[in-house]
Amino acid sequence: MTISSLVPRMSRICGPGNVVTDPLELRTYECDGLTSHRATPALVVLPCDAGQVAAVVRECAAAGIPFVARGSGTGLSGGAVPREDGVLIVMSKMRRVLEVDPLARRAIVEPGVTNLAVTQAAAPYGLFYAPDPSSQVVCSVGGNVAENSGGAHCLKHGFTVNHVTGLEVVTPSGELTWLGDGTGVPLGYDLLGAFTGSEGTLGIVTKVVVKLTVAPQAVHLVLAGYATLAEGGRAVSDIIAAGIVPAAIEMMDALSIEAAEAAVACGYPQGAGAVLLVELDGPATEVEAELATVMKIIEAAGATEVRTADDPAQRFAIWKGRKAAFAAVGRLAPAYIVQDGVVPRTALGDVLARISALSASSGIRVANVFHAGDGNLHPLVLYNDAVPGEAARAEEVSGAILDACIEYGGSITGEHGVGVDKSRYMPRMFSDDDLDTMQLLRCAFDPASLCNPGKVFPTPRLCGEVPGHHRAPHPAVVSGDAAAAGGDQGTAPQSPPMEIF
Amino acid sequence: MSEQPSTDHLKDVAGDCVHCGFCLPACPTYQLWGEEMDSPRGRIHLVSQLLDGAPLTPATATHFDRCLGCMACMTACPSGVQYDQLIEAARGWTEHPDQAPAGPPARADAPADAPAASPAAISAPARFARRSLRDRTTRAAIFAVFPYPARLRALTAPLRMAQRTGLDKWLAGSGLPAKVSPAAEAALRLAPPSAKRTAGQRLPERVAARGPRRAVVGMLTGCVQSVFFPQVNAATARVLAAEGCDVIIPRGQGCCGALSGHSGRHAEAMRFARATIETFEQAGVDAIVVNSAGCGSAMKDYERLLADDPTWAARATALSGRVRDLAEFLAGLGPVAPRHPVPVTAAYHDACHLGHAQRITRQPRELLGAIPELRLVELPDAGTCCGSAGVYNLLQPQAARELAVRKADSVLASGAELVISANPGCTLQISAELAQRGKVIATAHTAEILDASINGRPR
Known part of the structure; x- marks a missing residue:
């Protein structure tokens, strides 16, 4: 069945106003928050309730047409990038x-x-x-x-x-x-x-x-400016070592501070090499005691400026700079890649030094915004897509940063997901056996590989295929611990729906 | 001189969008429908497609028409995208499809996958894809009346008659206006009840400062403001005088061009702008005080509107630099006139062209908050448009109505007895919706409340 023959069916399910077929309108759905991956969906539907979603998916399953779900389209790993041969199911009308x-x-x-x-x-x-x-x-x-x-x-x-x-x-x-x-x-x-x-x-x-x-009884936000990221990093380690678990510990480097200032005039210390935000929340007496310790540590680490805020308006004003940082970087360069690597907190300094060296040797600027408390880095790799070759160099720097994260015992994603953007890095972290085991789970839910195919895994593969072209069936299957997923070898099973619960 | 900014410039502006989506929740039409094409991010994407040579399809034009131009997205945007420039260009294309980057649009009945800008798409039948006859007639009628206070005033006499005789209610009940034109139905619904007689309220050309003179200011009287809300202009002049300003009110002033400019009628907007510049240049004033948010925003934008006109660019820049919103001007000047109590619970409604386009939200709240016994409450959706948006409520009555319903809900939930707004369109829109529900909540302009406080008398 072709996609165009699905249109009247989808219109009956969702209402004609909730099915998009105009080519220009379709293209507005071509990417999510990560614009470097784009694909124009063949069809967009906007269901209004769960029953409609189920009916839409049944139509796709029956026709063997892939489908992708999308929320607000703000993802940063291309997880909601549509399929050109598929249906994009947009959930933005289901918002009660x-x-x-x-x-x-x-x-x-x-x-x-x-x-x-x-x-x-x-x-x-x-x-x-x-x-x-x-x-x-x-x-x-x-x-x-x-x-x-x-x-x-x-x-x-x-x-x-x-x-x-x-x-x-x-x-x-x-x-x-x-x-x-x-x-x-x-x-x-x-x-x-x-x-x-x-x-x-x-x-x-x-x-x-x-x-x-x-909601916590008390919330206290401390902002500290440092000359260098290393000094800020020392404060982070010392706070955690003191046995304190702040609600948040965030750090930004000079470039991101500049961008945030331009975007929302957040008033962070001018000329600082790093800004550290530490938020404490909990019972008032606990927050008070922790605050005293945190202030001592922050100052001992060489803070050039310290500000505290305990009322919501002041805290909001300070957080605004951090929360707007990604998009604000749009003011520094026409395009950028947001990375999402994770490193052990103790390796933060080394990895940041490596990033800075990578930036210097490649001439590609990198702004750093990160959740310092759990070692989740968000290097923003800046480039100008109008300069030939610059996008490729930025991509190279971006990959090298992830290599550094893995080398120091970290991960390629902390919270943005793998999506389409980082699937090719999966083999750097996981063995073929690891990936095949993940595929077993996926195939148990989606034997026909129609649900957001092409994401997460480096090589798209039908569930019936023998995982790994050079190898025997999955060890778990050989040992009898797991059934070979998907039934017949070599062909993708179609409906009827599989009972999985 | 071209009427449209260059394609390259617009591409640069659109290129600032990083697709983060922070504008989506701020956009009234995205709040209503949850569709990408009716969000700022989606509209920027559509503009980019057109700039890259895609033909202007009727569907695309609809999404531009549905934008309120409230600029809430610009306040929300962390990347600083100048959306106003993009939507104004897009509105120009929908008004003059031959000026769109790829030339005129494909026919409405052309296959959706017709190749972009093929010779066939540019040939004669393409003109059929322009707006519908009814839409064009409505627009022509609106722009033949609204920017001309005398014509607008002439229309209010039969309107008052209809209201006095109950003809308007009978008409609304008959459903006839809606059949003839949704815009006509909306106009009847929105028209203020028993508009006050305007004769005798004509302002003098000069109102002298009370006490020592602190400034000499010009005052724009506006079109809708002067016809439907002459009392607001009178209050503005009294407040300015009480604060020590000589107020010059040039007789020859006409429309500032805001409605035209915000609707893609660039040539018309420029004509009005040049005339307004000339009028106020001759007035010899320190500042031009504007009490209508849409007008103030447009006048501050003359600089950009006339940037490519060598004989007018410098004069436009000079004039734009002297334009101040009333609240902005008064807050900057500082109060000297004593305030008397105005015991009322009031909600301040941010007009989009004040809050978003001019980024003036603090000053009116400070001025009102300083009035003894006036309790100011915030509307939870303060940043969202009420649906008035210039002539949007006439051209897109359905969407405008839905937004008015939401705003009225929010006003009623706030517990306010009075809604204060600095734009005549908002006042009409919110009052009409409250009146439809039989709710008696007064509406007023910031100037009227300040006037009541300074002069120590109830409204």
Whole structure:
């Protein structure tokens, strides 16, 4: 079946106004927040409820047409890049907060609801939704689930996976089902945990049950300016060594400070080589005691300027600079790559030195913004796509940074996901056996490889294929611990839907 | 002189967008529909496609038409994209498809995958893809009336008659206006009840400062403001005089060109701009005080509008530099006139062309907050347009109405007894929606409340 023959069916399911076929309109969906990967979808549909999503997916499954889910289109690894031969299922019309239960400290929301809207709905009850990606004003909760998104405050409060207790999902065969029972305590296999962070490859989220966290009694933000990143890094290590777990520890280098200042006039110390933000939250007496220790450490590390803020307006003003930093870098260069490497905190200084050397030798500027508390680096590799060859050199620097992260025992992604952008780096971190084992899970959900294909894994492969062209079947299959996924060798199984629960 | 900025310049502006999406939640149409093409990021993408040579399809033109031009996206944008320049260019293309980068649009009934800018697409039948006849007629009517206070005033007499006799309600109930033209229906619904008689309220050419003179200022009276809200202009003059300003109100002043400029009628906007510049140059004033947000924003933009006109560029720059919004001017000048209590709970509504286009949000709140016994409450959606947006509520009545409903909900939930706004369009829009619900919440301009406080009398 061709995609054009799907149009009337999709129009019947979602309503004609919610099916996009105009070529110019389709192109506006060609990329997410990472513009270096683009593909114009053959068709875009905007379903309005879970039933419509399931019906759309069933049509795709029956026709053997690939599909990709998209939330607000703010992802930074190309996880929602469409397929030119497929359907893009846009969740932005499903944005109702269905329930806020202050006693159970729980909210049920549709996937298109923005991250910040959850907190806004919870705020009247003294509650908030803890994971806070910098794009929280716009990024969708459904996208957060797909990417297991983090944010500045995940150091203390945890990632999305720690705050999602139930998901209504549409499986790649079009079945509507629930994962998790809303308590957060998995019974049997933790399918909820497996689904969260699966980057849209295991199905599409249609409802999300999230934990709400009691707003802390006291919040204190400290901003410190340093001459060098190394001095700021020392403060970070010493704070953690003192046994303090701040809600957030963030650092920015001179270039990102410059960009943030230009964008939102955040008033960070002028001429500083590094700005460190340390936020403490909790019971007032605890915060007070920790603050005294943190201030001592910060000053001992050689801070040139220290400011503190405890009222929401002042804190918001300071955070604004950090949260706008990525997009603000758009003022420094026409294009940039956002990297998302992770290194052990103790290696921060060495890796930053390596990045700076890479930048110097290549002539490609790199701005650094990072979650210093958990070693999650966000180097922003700046380039001008109008200069021939510069994009390729930036890509090279970007890859070399990830190599450095792996070399120091870290990872290629902390919170942005692998998507299409970092799939080629997966073999640098994982062995073929590792990747094949991941494929087994994926194939259990999506035997026909129609659900966001081409993401996460370096080489697209149908589930029926023998993993690894030069090798025997998966060791787990050989040993009898796992069934060969997908049935017949060499052909992709089609519907009927597989029973997986 | 070209009427459109160069393609290269626009490409540079569009290139500043890094596709982060921070503008999406700020955009009223994205709030309404959740579709990329009706978000700022999507519209910038569409502009880029056109700049790269894609033909202007009817669908694309619709997305530009649906933009309110509220500029909330510019406030939200961390990358500093000058969206106003892009949307104004796009509006120019929809008004004059022959000026679009790829030439005129394909026919509406052409196959969607027709090759871009093929010779066939530029031939005669292409003209059919222009706006519908009804749309063009509506626009022609609007721009033949609104920028001309005398014509606008002439229309208010039959309107008042209809309101007095109840004919307007009968008409609305009949559903007839909606059938003839959604714009006509919207105009009837939005028209203020029993517009006050304007005779005798004509302002003098000069109002002398009370006490020592601190400044000599010119005052723009506006089109909609002068016809529907003459009392606002009177209050503005009294407040300025009370604060020690000689107020010069040039007789010959006409439309500032805001409505035309914000609707892609660049040539018309330039004509109005030149006339306005000439008028105020002759007035010999330190500053030109504007009490209508849309007008102030347009006049501050003369500099860019006339940048390519060698004989006018310098004069435009000089004039734009002297334009001040009333609240901006008063906050800068500092108060001397004593304030009396105005015991009321009021919500201040940010007009988009003040809050977003001119980035003036603090000054009106400071001025109002300094009035004894006036309790100022914030609207949770203060940054979101009420749907008025110049003549948007006439051209896109459905979307405008939905936004008005949201704004009215927010006003009612705030507990305010009074809504203060610095733009006549917003006041009309919000009042009409509240009136439809039978809610009595007063609306006023910042100037009227300051006037009431300074002169110690209730409105």
